Amino acid sequence: MTNKYIFTPGPVKISDDILAIGAKQTPYFRNNEFSKIVLECETNILKITNAPKNSRVLFFTASGTAAMEATVQNLLANDDKTLVINGGGFGQRFVDICKLHKKNHVNFKISNNNLQDTKPLEEYKNITNLLINAHETSIGLLYDLNSIGKFCKKNNILNIVDAISMFITDELDMQKFNIDALILSSQKGLALPPGISMIVLTPNAITKLQEQSSLYFDFQSYLADGLRGQTPFTPAVTILLQLHERLKQIVKTGVEQEILQAKEIAEYFRKAIEPLPLKLYSEYMPNAMTTLTPGDSKKASTIVNDLDQIYNIIVTPNGGELKDKIFRVSHMGAMTKEYTDILIDALYDYYKIKRKK
Amino acid sequence: MTNKYIFTPGPVKISDDILAIGAKQTPYFRNNEFSKIVLECETNILKITNAPKNSRVLFFTASGTAAMEATVQNLLANDDKTLVINGGGFGQRFVDICKLHKKNHVNFKISNNNLQDTKPLEEYKNITNLLINAHETSIGLLYDLNSIGKFCKKNNILNIVDAISMFITDELDMQKFNIDALILSSQKGLALPPGISMIVLTPNAITKLQEQSSLYFDFQSYLADGLRGQTPFTPAVTILLQLHERLKQIVKTGVEQEILQAKEIAEYFRKAIEPLPLKLYSEYMPNAMTTLTPGDSKKASTIVNDLDQIYNIIVTPNGGELKDKIFRVSHMGAMTKEYTDILIDALYDYYKIKRKK
Numbered sequence: 001m002t003n004k005y006i007f008t009p010g011p012v013k014i015s016d017d018i019l020a021i022g023a024k025q026t027p028y029f030r031n032n033e034f035s036k037i038v039l040e041c042e043t044n045i046l047k048i049t050n051a052p053k054n055s056r057v058l059f060f061t062a063s064g065t066a067a068m069e070a071t072v073q074n075l076l077a078n079d080d081k082t083l084v085i086n087g088g089g090f091g092q093r094f095v096d097i098c099k100l101h102k103k104n105h106v107n108f109k110i111s112n113n114n115l116q117d118t119k120p121l122e123e124y125k126n127i128t129n130l131l132i133n134a135h136e137t138s139i140g141l142l143y144d145l146n147s148i149g150k151f152c153k154k155n156n157i158l159n160i161v162d163a164i165s166m167f168i169t170d171e172l173d174m175q176k177f178n179i180d181a182l183i184l185s186s187q188k189g190l191a192l193p194p195g196i197s198m199i200v201l202t203p204n205a206i207t208k209l210q211e212q213s214s215l216y217f218d219f220q221s222y223l224a225d226g227l228r229g230q231t232p233f234t235p236a237v238t239i240l241l242q243l244h245e246r247l248k249q250i251v252k253t254g255v256e257q258e259i260l261q262a263k264e265i266a267e268y269f270r271k272a273i274e275p276l277p278l279k280l281y282s283e284y285m286p287n288a289m290t291t292l293t294p295g296d297s298k299k300a301s302t303i304v305n306d307l308d309q310i311y312n313i314i315v316t317p318n319g320g321e322l323k324d325k326i327f328r329v330s331h332m333g334a335m336t337k338e339y340t341d342i343l344i345d346a347l348y349d350y351y352k353i354k355r356k357k
Numbered sequence: 358m359t360n361k362y363i364f365t366p367g368p369v370k371i372s373d374d375i376l377a378i379g380a381k382q383t384p385y386f387r388n389n390e391f392s393k394i395v396l397e398c399e400t401n402i403l404k405i406t407n408a409p410k411n412s413r414v415l416f417f418t419a420s421g422t423a424a425m426e427a428t429v430q431n432l433l434a435n436d437d438k439t440l441v442i443n444g445g446g447f448g449q450r451f452v453d454i455c456k457l458h459k460k461n462h463v464n465f466k467i468s469n470n471n472l473q474d475t476k477p478l479e480e481y482k483n484i485t486n487l488l489i490n491a492h493e494t495s496i497g498l499l500y501d502l503n504s505i506g507k508f509c510k511k512n513n514i515l516n517i518v519d520a521i522s523m524f525i526t527d528e529l530d531m532q533k534f535n536i537d538a539l540i541l542s543s544q545k546g547l548a549l550p551p552g553i554s555m556i557v558l559t560p561n562a563i564t565k566l567q568e569q570s571s572l573y574f575d576f577q578s579y580l581a582d583g584l585r586g587q588t589p590f591t592p593a594v595t596i597l598l599q600l601h602e603r604l605k606q607i608v609k610t611g612v613e614q615e616i617l618q619a620k621e622i623a624e625y626f627r628k629a630i631e632p633l634p635l636k637l638y639s640e641y642m643p644n645a646m647t648t649l650t651p652g653d654s655k656k657a658s659t660i661v662n663d664l665d666q667i668y669n670i671i672v673t674p675n676g677g678e679l680k681d682k683i684f685r686v687s688h689m690g691a692m693t694k695e696y697t698d699i700l701i702d703a704l705y706d707y708y709k710i711k712r713k714k
Contacts, residue, residue: 001390002381002598011383011594022379022595024359026368026550028671033358061552062419063590066573097572187591193383195418195552195593214571215454216423233420234544236552236593237368238379241359314385 005313005342009137009165009289010187011194012333018192021242029237035229037244042226044247048255049182050173051200058199058222061236064164064185067197069097070217071160071183075129075208076103082129083108083121083157089138090162094131101213105131114284116144118151125151129158135166138318140291140328141284142170149178158208164188164197168255169262169288169332174200181205186239189262189288190246191333195236262287265340266331272344276351281326290329299324303350311346362670362699366494366522366646367544368551369690375549378599386594392586394601399583401604405612406539407530408557415556415579418593421521421542424554426454427574428517428540432486432565433460439486440465440478440514446495447519451488458570462488471641473501475508482508486515492523495675497648497685498641499527506535515565521545521554525612526619526645526689531557538562543596546619546645547603548690552593619644622697623688629701633708638683647686656681660707668703 006013027034042057060067072094076082082105084094098105106124115121130152135142145161152159160181163172168189174182180202187194201219212218221232250258266287270280277298281291294300304317304327316328329343348355363370384391399414417424429451433439439462441451455462463481472478487509492499502518509516517538520529525546531539537559544551558576569575578589607615623644627637634655638648651657661674661684673685686700705712 001384004384006382006385008385010591011385014382019380019382022381023376024379025363025371025376026544027358027361028363028365028368030674031665031671062423062573063592065590066419069571069573093572100569100572187383193593193595194591195596212457214426215450215457216419216426233422234367234551235420236550236596238550239552239593308388314388317387 003312004308005339007329007343008314008316009328009330009332010185012188012191012330013335013339014191014193015334018242018246021245022193022238024238024241026237029235030230034237037240038226038229038231041240041244041247044251045184045198045200048247048250049200050175052175052202055174055200055202056206056223056226058201058219058226059231059235059240060197060199060217060222061195061231061233062197063194064162064183064197065093066217067183067185067199068094068162070214070219071181071199072097072101072103072131073213073217074210074219075158075160075181075205077210078102079104080128081106081126082131083124083127085110085115085130085132085143087111087133087139087141088136090133090136094133094162098131112283114142114144116147118147121151125155127157129160131160133162133164134172135163135170135286135288137165137289139282139322139326140286140289141282142166142286143284145172145177145179149176153178158205165332166286166288168250168258170286171259174202186243189332190243192242192246193239196239196243259287262331262335265335265337266290268337269329269331269340269344272355273347275353276347278347288330288332290331291326292329293326300327303327306350307346310350313343313346315343360669361665362696364686364700365671365673366685366687366689367542369545369548369687370692370696371548371550372691375599375603378602379550379595381595381598383594386592387587391594394597395583395586395588398597398601398604401608402541402555402557405604405607406557407532409532409559412531412557412559413563413580413583415558415576415583416588416592416597417554417556417574417579418552418588418590419554420551421519421540421554422450423574424540424542424556425451425519427571427576428538428556429454429458429460429488430570430574431567431576432515432517432538432562434567435459436461437485438463438483439488440481440484442467442472442487442489442500444468444490444496444498444500445493447490447493451490451519455488469640471499471501473504475504478508482512484514486517488517490519490521491529492520492527492643492645494522494646496639496679496683497643497646498639499523499643500641502529502534502536506533510535515562522689523643523645525607525615527643528616531559543600546689547600549599549603550596553596553600616644619688619692622692622694623647625694626686626688626697626701629712630704632710633704635704645687645689647688648683649686650683657684660684663707664703667707670700670703672700
C-alpha cells in the first residue's frame, strides 16, 4: 500500500530525509530543547508567509478541518456578518461550520470564477469577515488572493484564508494579500504526514479573539503557551520535528524557488498530456493540482480505478455528481518530472497513444 | 534530543519495528485497503478491551484532551448530573471541560484513596454519569475500576473512563468493570507517537449521543464513516498504520502477558531502589508508573534536572506545589529490565551508593 505512486492532494509524496525523521524515537517535549524547535518553526512560517510584524503561529494536533472550525469559533463574533466564498466542497464546509456555531453568515455560491474581478462581492462590502479556501481543492480552482485582499482592505473586512492546498506551491504573501488569519496543514505542499494544522494570526486578528468556547481549540491558551515554544496539550511531536526540518529546507531553498518548481512540474504535466483525450477542467488552476475531465466517453471514475489497478498509480476521484466527470492530479510534495513521467507514460499507455518526448 | 533515555508517561520508548513504519511513505487512505486497516484496528481494540458486543471505536486525530472534551460534548446532556472524580490535574481537566460546556456536574475532590471502598460515593448515587481518569497520571494513582464499575452498575450510572495512562500496562476489561465509554491515546501504553486518540463506545453509550455541537468532534459522523473503515477528516495516517501493527502484536502476545511484563518491570524498579533515599509517593500505584518523593533534603526538581544533565535520562517533573516534592518514572512503552537498569544505575551513582545485584 505504501509502494503505490501517489498524485493525491494529501497525503503527498514525502522526501526520504523527512521520512527518516519519522523513524526516530519520539523525544520528551516539555523542555527547552523542544521549545526551541517549536519557536524556530514559528519564525520560519512567519518568514515564508511574509506575515506582518508580531504575527503568531498556533500549532494544532488535528486535521485541517479542525483548524477551520477552531478559526470560526475563535475569530467570529456571533453577530458579525461573514461572507463565505463557497465554490465547492471546502467552501461548503466553512458554511456548515458557521451554521453549526450559529455565526451570522452569507453563503456566497460561485463557480468558474476566481474573483480577480471582485465586482460580484461589491454588494457585500458591509460584511465584517470573509472566509475563503484559497485553492478550492474539490475542483482545483485558485482564487485571486491579490484582488480579494484589496477588496477586504478597502472595506475593512477581516480576511481569513484557508491556504491548506496551495501553501508552498502557489504564491502566498500575507502582507501583499492583506490576509489577517491563515490556515495551513502538514500533509499538502509541506509534504509531511497528516496530523498537524497551523493557524497564523496577525495582530489585527488577535484583537478579534472571542470568549473561550472549547478547551482543545482555545486560541488564547495556544498563544500563551506558544510564547515559550510549548502547546497546551501533547502535540504530534514527530510531525513537528519533520516540520522543523522541512521549514529549514524551504527557507534555505527560498519559497519562490519551491513555487517555481511546482509551476514547472504542473506545466510540464499539462503540456505532456495535450495529445490525450483529457481536457483541463478549470481555467484557474493552481500549480498544486490539475483537474481533468475526459474528452471522450470514458468515465472519470473508470480512469481512476484503472490507473490504480493496472499501473499502481493513485490519482484523486471526486464524489457525488462530479464522480464520472472529473479526476484530480496533485503536483504537491516531493514531486519531480521523473515521478510525474510515471503517470504521463501510464496515461499514454492507457490510451494506446505513442508519447513523443 | 531523540537519543535521551526516556521514562516519561508519553512519549514513551517505541520499539524499532514500529518506528520503522514511521519512515514509510504515507499512503492514500480513501480506499478499501486503508479501510481494512482501520476496521482491523477497531476489531483488535474491542478484543483487547473486552468491549461488549456491538461496541464501536472512534479514531480522532488529536491528543487525549480532545477525546476527553469530545466525550463530554457528545455524551453528557446539559441537565444530566455528572460526578467528576477529581484526584489531580487530569480530574481537574474534566471539571474544567464540564464547566466550559455548561454541563451540570459535581467536582468530587479526593486524595490518597483508590475508591476500592465506594462508600464516599454513596451520597451521589442519584447521578447520571461518572467521569474518571483510571490512572490519575499527575500523581500516579490507579483507581479501583472494579469497585467503581459495580457502583455505577448498581445505580444505573453511565461510567465514562479515561484509560489513557493505564491501557496495556494495567488490567482493563470493559465488561468486567462495567465501562460504558472508554478514552484511549496513542502515546502511552500503546507506545506509538502522539497524535491519535480513540474512544470506545458501548451500545449503551451510543444511546446517549447528544445533538451535534462540533464538526470535528461529532461522534455521529465518526460512527457513520467508521462503518466502512473511514474517518470524516484526514487522519494521522502514519500513526494509524503503526497502531495497526502494534495492536496485532498485542493480540498475538496476549494483553495479559503485556500487563504482566509491565508489572514485573514496575516491581523490579521499585525493589531495586529500596536502598536509596527515595520513597514511594502513593499506595495505589499502577504498573504504568512509579511516583517518588525524596526521603532526604533533596528537591525532586533538582533530581529531575540532574538526571537529565548528568545522565541523559528524562524522568517526569511535576509543576506547582508538587514541584519539589515528587517526580515520576514511567514504565510504559517498549520497556525492558535492561533499559530500566540505566535509570537504576544512574540513581545509585547519583546517591553514591553501591548497587547490589
